[in-house]
Amino acid sequence: MTAVATPDKTARRGVAPTQGLRRPRRYGRVLLYVALLAGSIPTLLPFVWLVRSALMQDAQMFVSPPEWLPSPFQWSNFSEALTSQPFGRYFLNTLVIAVISVLGTVLTCSVAAFSFSRLRWRGRNVVFALLLSGVMLPYAVTLIPTFVMWQQLDAIDTIAPLTVPSWFAGAGGGVFNIFLLRQFFLTIPFELDEAAYIDGASPWRVFWTIVMPLSKPAIIVVTIFTFIGTWNDFLGPLLYLQSEENYTLSLGLASFQSMYLTQWGYLMAASAAVIAPIVALFFFLQRYFIEGVTLTGIKN
Known part of the structure; x- marks a missing residue:
């Protein structure tokens, strides 16, 4: 006795079986986008407020209810704010420190992570555990001894205290970078090695x-x-840099704030110009950033 196939009800109606599933999925995707948009508003609001304030007159910033569109646009805030102090010099100093720190951190931390993840040597796990314990050591504990060391080396008011530690993998935030790279290296098949x-x-x-x-x-x-940490660093330059010609953007912005405390338009414009490179960097590298943080690596 042969079984007779019964056509599906959706097929008899002329509707594909998967068509009924597309609509719930579409609604779920729309709800997901709405939720993401709602969650991004608290994050974007300070940045939007900063930009709109940088393009306003001081009297327009604090009106109630607040105005979101400048009228008129005060583009002169940027030119006057960036020319009132040598921000070009500050930008160059910060860029040099950031580039040197990035190169040193990437090179030394990747070598250390390669040793902890791909090489076999006695005591490897013990040394790695001791290295991770350094994360629990507060930065304030080593602040004074480190300053005294650089003072004895006659390196105060130079970029050496801000760049040399990055060439030693365990210094500063290097422990976290070693851990991050080690975990990623472990996802690469050992058969390749x-x-x-x-x-x-x-x-x-x-x-x-x-x-x-x-x-x-x-x-x-x-x-x-590393770049964001170096670019936004304020405590390090405040401790080790004394001459104004060696100032970084963070120190220059702090001194600008003390000089133009009531000039909110200039202050907002200078702040927006300082964070613009970081925003641009993350915008162009966000795909790699998300992929790296998830530590997907490659599969066997």
């Missing part, structure tokens, strides 16, 4: 030709974290 070693490659060659090219998302995350 073994094949390279069979062909006669050295660990250094495996590091440069296999691990680093496959770890671009994690490297970009470390680059973004």
Whole structure:
């Protein structure tokens, strides 16, 4: 006895079986976008307030109810604010410190992470545990001894205290970067290393030709974290920089605030100009940033 296939009710009506599922999925996606938009408003509101204030006159900023569109647009706030102090010099100083710090952090932390994740040596896990324990040490504990050390080295009012520690992987925020890179390196198949070693490659060659090219998302995350941390650093330049010609943007903005305390338009314009490079950096690298933070890596 043969079974007779019964046509589906949706097929008899001329409707594809999956068509009824598309509508709930579409509604779910719309609700997701609405939720994300609602969650982004508290984050974007301070930035929007900063930009609109930078384009307003002082009297228009504090009216009630608040006005969101400048009338007229005060574009002169940016030119007058950025020319009242040598912000070009501050920008160059900050950029030099940031670039040197990024290069040192990426190089040394990636080498340390490669050693902890891809090489086998006695006491590796113990050393890594001791390294992670350094995260629990407050920065204020080492602040005075570090300052005395740089003072004895006659390095005060130079960029050395702000850049040299980045070339030692465990200094500053290097411990977190080592941990981040190590976890990403562990997701890369070890068969690639073994094949390279069979062909006669050295660990250094495996590091440069296999691990680093496959770890671009994690490297970009470390680059973004280091650049933003250096760009926004205020305490370090405040401790070690004394001459105004060596000021960074954070110190220059602080001194600008003390000079133009009541000139809110100038202050907002200068603040917007200082954070603009960070916003642009994250905008262009956000895809790699999200991919690196999730630590997806590659699969076997």
